[in-house]
Amino acid sequence: xxxxxxxxxxxxxxxxxxxxxxxxxxxxxxxxxxxxxxxxxxxxxxxxxxxxxxxxxxxxxxxxxxxxxxxxxxxxxxxxxxxxxxxxxxxxxxxxxxxxxxxxxxxxxxxxxxxx
Amino acid sequence: xxxxxxxxxxxxxxxxxxxxxxxxxxxxxxxxxxxxxxxxxxxxxxxxxxxxxxxxxxxxxxxxxxxxxxxxxxxxxxxxxxxxxxxxxxxxxxxxxxxxxxxxxxxxxx
Numbered sequence: 706x707x708x709x710x711x712x713x714x715x716x717x718x719x720x721x722x723x724x725x726x727x728x729x730x731x732x733x734x735x736x737x738x739x740x741x742x743x744x745x746x747x748x749x750x751x752x753x754x755x756x757x758x759x760x761x762x763x764x765x766x767x768x769x770x771x772x773x774x775x776x777x778x779x780x781x782x783x784x785x786x787x788x789x790x791x792x793x794x795x796x797x798x799x800x801x802x803x804x805x806x807x808x809x810x811x812x813x814x815x816x817x818x819x820x821x
Numbered sequence: 822x823x824x825x826x827x828x829x830x831x832x833x834x835x836x837x838x839x840x841x842x843x844x845x846x847x848x849x850x851x852x853x854x855x856x857x858x859x860x861x862x863x864x865x866x867x868x869x870x871x872x873x874x875x876x877x878x879x880x881x882x883x884x885x886x887x888x889x890x891x892x893x894x895x896x897x898x899x900x901x902x903x904x905x906x907x908x909x910x911x912x913x914x915x916x917x918x919x920x921x922x923x924x925x926x927x928x929x930x931x
Contacts, residue, residue: 709864711864739918739919741921746923747923748825748910748921748922748923748924749910749921750921751918751919751920754917754918798865807853807870807872807914808852808853808914808917808919809855809867809870810855810867810919811864811867812857812864812865812866813864814862814863814864815864
């Protein structure tokens with residue numbers, strides 16, 4: 706099956722620092738990658754949709770200058786949380802899709818970010 | 822229904838019991854309904870993608886049905902095993918993105 710690798714799995718950082726999270730599709734080329742955020746006891750909330758070589762499309766209420774997304778190749782997308790603050794502490798998870806009507810998404814294992 | 826809703830939130834069953842949970846979703850702008858299985862510390866794993874009203878899918882002891890007219894899907898697990906313990910997520914494929922429910926957390930006790 707399609708494998709998506711996400712790193713790091715956990716990161717603890719000081720307030721004001723930037724954190725980069727990587728999402729790689731290991732055995733397929735992804736047409737589109739997605740970034741989600743999950744708060745405790747809530748559903749996965751889509752933050753942005755990323756296509757290789759083009760600017761990401763952000764969902765309403767997600768600050769694009771705060772959450773920088775780079776999709777440099779068909780197998781790699783990165784999310785950078787800039788100048789992180791405690792309220793950015795959350796679970797971030799990526800997925801990759803081959804596209805098509807069914808839009809099956811293959812997920813990474815997620816990153817737990819804690820900002821002190 | 823405006824959002825994707827799943828019930829129950831959590832479920833504890835004994836090994837060997839059969840169980841089922843519900844996913845409700847908006848019936849408008851329907852493309853597909855996805856079910857994912859998510860074990861702790863692992864990646865969510867796609868179980869089923871259903872597109873047509875009346876669809877039924879099966880994978881081993883797990884099966885799912887779909888009613889797009891009334892906006893619900895059921896997931897069934899026959900003869901639950903401890904390894905079935907996970908969170909089961911459904912997602913409504915609405916145009917170009919997936920809208921997820923909060924999941925049903927299943928724990929199967931030996």
